[in-house]
Amino acid sequence: GIQVEQSPPDLILQEGANSTLRCNFSDSVNNLQWFHQNPWGQLINLFYIPSGTKQNGRLSATTVATERYSLLYISSSQTTDSGVYFCAVELAGNTGKLIFGQGTTLQVKP
């Protein structure tokens, strides 16, 4: 089956620093989503990004579908950015099924 690999697995930043999270996937996909899971377990949608680049405030994401990777950029990080970031891909075939990566755990220190 398709493999979804995220890197790095863990990341510690000082408040104000920038970071890049990566998601590699092993097969063609219909779409890709980035989520943030807060310390209470709630998953929040960040981006729905099957291809191209999107920006939302201090966050932006780029997916290069032909090369099977996506990047999530966090600029000027804040302590509230802490948590786990997941990418998830929908397999080709229009089932709606999402396959999740293992996540990147981010800790932003004040």
Place this chain on the structure above:
Amino acid sequence: DGGITQSPKYLFRKEGQNVTLSCEQNLNHDAMYWYRQDPGQGLRLIYYSQIVNDFQKGDIAEGYSVSREKKESFPLTVTSAQKNPTAFYLCASSIKVRGLGPADTQYFGPGTRLTVL
């Protein structure tokens, strides 16, 4: 408010018992999903449904059952056949017309933490 609700937030089960986790959405979404998350892991798909009265097994369906009698509701039963049910369970929904194009963004509920005593 529009959204997805899950209940209960915490659930304790004795071995050998079946328990049912509730998931309700008022977003008028066609598709609903159940995921399981173990500590330090990503989410794995248990069951999904793209339309009322129809559902499909995900990657780890053994020991679980679902029903989809109403568009708004997709309850998950964890049966005694599930050998290691302690986990965090998340429900999601999306606009997804079966067989037509990729799904829209999935929106998640707050989750239910199930512990087997």
